[in-house]
Amino acid sequence: MTHVSVLKINLEALEHNFNFFKSKLKASTKFLGVVKAFGYGSDSVAVAKHLERIGTNYLAVAYAKEGVALRKAGIKLPILVLHPQPDQFALLIKNCLEPNLYNFKSLEVFVKVLSKNKLENYPIHIKFNTGLNRLGFVADDIPKIISILAANSSVKLASIFSHLAASEDLSEKAFTLSQINQFEQIANKVKKELGYTPMQHILNTSGVVNYSEAQFDMVRIGIGLYGFGNEEKTTNQLQSVVQLQSKISQIHTIKAGETVGYNRAFLSDKVIKTATIPVGHADGISRQQGNGVGYVYINNQKAFIVGNVCMDMLMVDVTAINCAEGDTVYIYKDQAHIEDLAAKQNTIPYELLTAISQRIERKVV
Numbered sequence: 001m002t003h004v005s006v007l008k009i010n011l012e013a014l015e016h017n018f019n020f021f022k023s024k025l026k027a028s029t030k031f032l033g034v035v036k037a038f039g040y041g042s043d044s045v046a047v048a049k050h051l052e053r054i055g056t057n058y059l060a061v062a063y064a065k066e067g068v069a070l071r072k073a074g075i076k077l078p079i080l081v082l083h084p085q086p087d088q089f090a091l092l093i094k095n096c097l098e099p100n101l102y103n104f105k106s107l108e109v110f111v112k113v114l115s116k117n118k119l120e121n122y123p124i125h126i127k128f129n130t131g132l133n134r135l136g137f138v139a140d141d142i143p144k145i146i147s148i149l150a151a152n153s154s155v156k157l158a159s160i161f162s163h164l165a166a167s168e169d170l171s172e173k174a175f176t177l178s179q180i181n182q183f184e185q186i187a188n189k190v191k192k193e194l195g196y197t198p199m200q201h202i203l204n205t206s207g208v209v210n211y212s213e214a215q216f217d218m219v220r221i222g223i224g225l226y227g228f229g230n231e232e233k234t235t236n237q238l239q240s241v242v243q244l245q246s247k248i249s250q251i252h253t254i255k256a257g258e259t260v261g262y263n264r265a266f267l268s269d270k271v272i273k274t275a276t277i278p279v280g281h282a283d284g285i286s287r288q289q290g291n292g293v294g295y296v297y298i299n300n301q302k303a304f305i306v307g308n309v310c311m312d313m314l315m316v317d318v319t320a321i322n323c324a325e326g327d328t329v330y331i332y333k334d335q336a337h338i339e340d341l342a343a344k345q346n347t348i349p350y351e352l353l354t355a356i357s358q359r360i361e362r363k364v365v
C-alpha cells in the first residue's frame with residue numbers, strides 16, 4: 001500500500017553521527033551499531049548496509065528474526081542478538097548470528113543445540129548484570145560459566161559485557177562508576193580463568209558521551225547514530241537521520257460553535273481554519289499529542305493538533321498559516337521537534353522513533 005506519509009532516512013547524517021562517535025574513541029576501540037527495532041524505527045537494512053560500508057565492526061539487534069532480515073539483505077558483519085529466545089537458537093545458528101547468553105538456561109540450551117550441529121568455536125557473548133537488574137549473570141556464576149566453557153569446545157567467548165542503568169544521568173554518576181568498576185572486576189576474573197581474552201564492552205551512547213574512559217574493547221551505539229545524544233550539547237553536534245513528512249489532505253473552515261474530530265473534543269469559539277493530515281495513532285502519533293499538545297510544521301510554522309488524534313489522520317490549526325491542500329507537512333522535523341514532542345507526552349525520543357509504524361513508507365535519501 002502506498003501512503004502519502006513518508007519517513008525520510010538520511011544516510012549522510014548517519015555517517016556524520018558515526019564519525020562523531022568514532023572521534024570520541026581510541027583507534028583500537030571497535031564500534032557496534034545497534035539496529036534493533038527496525039533501526040530505531042528507521043530502516044534497519046539501509047542503516048546496517050551503510051554502517052557496514054563505512055567501517056562499523058559489529059551490529060546488534062534484539063531478536064534473531066531481526067538478524068535474519070539483515071542476513072537476507074546480504075549483511076556480512078558479525079551480529080550480536082541481545083535477547084535471543086531458546087526456540088530461535090537453530091535459526092540463529094543457521095544465520096551466523098551471535099547470541100547474548102545471560103543465564104545458565106540460555107547457555108546450556110545453546111551449547112546443546114551447537115553440539116547437535118557439530119559446530120566448533122561458535123562465538124557467544126556473555127552478559128553480566130551490574131545493577132540494571134534486567135538480564136545477566138552475576139559474579140558468583142563465574143566458576144560455573146568457566147567450567148561449562150572449558151567443557152565445550154563448541155563455544156568460544158567472543159565478549160563479555162554489561163549495560164549501564166543511567167549513563168545519561170550525571171546525578172547517578174557514583175552508581176554508574178560502581179557498575180563500571182564491578183564490570184571490570186568481573187571481566188578480570190573471567191579473563192584470568194578462561195585462558196584467552198574475550199572482548200569487553202559496557203558503554204551505550206550516553207556511556208560514550210559521559211564515561212568514554214570505560215570504552216574497553218568496543219562500544220554499543222544506538223540512539224546516537226540516529227541523531228540523539230540524550231543531552232543538548234551532544235545532540236547539537238549530531239544530525240537528524242529521520243524526518244517524517246506528509247501532505248495536507250484537506251483544509252476546512254470551522255465556524256464558531258462547530259466541533260472538530262472524534263468525541264467532538266474540540267469546540268471552536270471563533271472561525272478557524274484546520275488542515276487534515278494523513279497520519280494518526282496507527283502510524284505512531286500518540287493520542288497524547290491531541291488537543292493542542294503536539295504540533296507539526298507547515299511552511300516553517302507550528303500548527304498545533306486540534307481535537308483527538310484519529311487512527312489514520314489528525315487535524316491541525318492553520319488559521320495563521322498560509323497553506324494549501326497538498327502542501328508538505330513535517331510531522332517530525334528534526335531532533336529538537338522530536339525531543340519537544342517526547343517531553344510533552346512524558347517520554348523520550350527512543351519511544352517516538354520506534355513507534356513510527358511499519359505502514360509508513362521508508363525512503364532513503
Ligand SMILES: *Cc1c(COP(=O)(O)O)cnc(C)c1O
Pocket residue numbers: 034082163203204205206220221222223224
Ligand atoms: C539498546 C541497547 C544499546 C543501545 O543503547 P543507546 O542508548 O541507544 O545507545 C546498547 N546496549 C544494549 C544492551 C541495548 O539493549
